[in-house]
Amino acid sequence: NAGVTQTPKFQVLKTGQSMTLQCAQDMNHEYMSWYRQDPGMGLRLIHYSVGAGITDQGEVPNGYNVSRSTTEDFPLRLLSAAPSQTSVYFCASRKTQGSEAFFGQGTRLTVV
Amino acid sequence: GESVGLHLPTLSVQEGDNSIINCAYSNSASDYFIWYKQESGKGPQFIIDIRSNMDKRQGQRVTVLLNKTVKHLSLQIAATQPGDSAVYFCAENLSGTSYGKLTFGQGTILTVHP
Numbered sequence: 001n002a003g004v005t006q007t008p009k010f011q012v013l014k015t016g017q018s019m020t021l022q023c024a025q026d027m028n029h030e031y032m033s034w035y036r037q038d039p040g041m042g043l044r045l046i047h048y049s050v051g052a053g054i055t056d057q058g059e060v061p062n063g064y065n066v067s068r069s070t071t072e073d074f075p076l077r078l079l080s081a082a083p084s085q086t087s088v089y090f091c092a093s094r095k096t097q098g099s100e101a102f103f104g105q106g107t108r109l110t111v112v
Numbered sequence: 113g114e115s116v117g118l119h120l121p122t123l124s125v126q127e128g129d130n131s132i133i134n135c136a137y138s139n140s141a142s143d144y145f146i147w148y149k150q151e152s153g154k155g156p157q158f159i160i161d162i163r164s165n166m167d168k169r170q171g172q173r174v175t176v177l178l179n180k181t182v183k184h185l186s187l188q189i190a191a192t193q194p195g196d197s198a199v200y201f202c203a204e205n206l207s208g209t210s211y212g213k214l215t216f217g218q219g220t221i222l223t224v225h226p
Contacts (some may be wrong), residue, residue: 004155031212033214035216040120040219041120041218041219042201042216042218042219043156043201044216045213045214045216046216048212048213048214049212050211050212056212058213059215062114075157076207081195089154090156092214094214097142097144097205097207097211097214098143098163098205101146101158101159101203101214102154102158103155103156104155105124105154105155106154106155
């Protein structure tokens with residue numbers, strides 16, 4: 001039972017590079033979200049989705065794009081990485097808005 | 113520019129004591145609340161949840177209290193153990209036009225001394 005799977009676990013990028021953080025869940029959950037977590041801070045919502053084809057912005061969406069073409073996958077794209085995007089990124093999914101969120105193990109991203 | 117990192121609130125207790133972790137939430141329209149535990153290097157793990165039509169819910173060694181009047185949530189851990197040492201976050205589900213949005217509080221570091 002895989003749950004929420006994030007890849008890669010670690011990544012180093014140069015400023016200006018682009019990349020996609022992958023997130024997949026096998027629980028048939030409608031709701032998926034991306035968070036970033038910086039040292040000494042809580043989780044801040046980047047983007048979220050309430051179903052395939054539907055996405056919306058969270059608290060800190062600038063510099064990130066998302067799409068939701070399938071129920072299972074919710075990739076997060078950094079089009080031009082900046083040092084301010086150095087963080088740990090967590091993907092989460094949940095069945096309904098009244099249920100708990102399950103988290104992946106995180107992607108530690110460093111932008112130099 | 114980059115925001116300055118904040119210092120998380122901390123709580124230090126002795127093994128066997130009861131712990132109380134507090135959280136103030138932001139939106140009076142929030143209808144569902146969750147407590148998470150996060151250990152170093154891991155993703156958050158679910159502890160207990162509560163809906164807005166309740167004011168108390170109990171689990172195994174944990175109790176969540178909800179005071180909607182002052183928008184306050186607390187997590188009580190009975191007979192705290194060293195394995196309970198972690199960062200604890202509360203989360204609120206925003207209803208209405210922001211449905212589907214689950215936002216997190218700042219977090220509290222719990223340290224349990226043997």
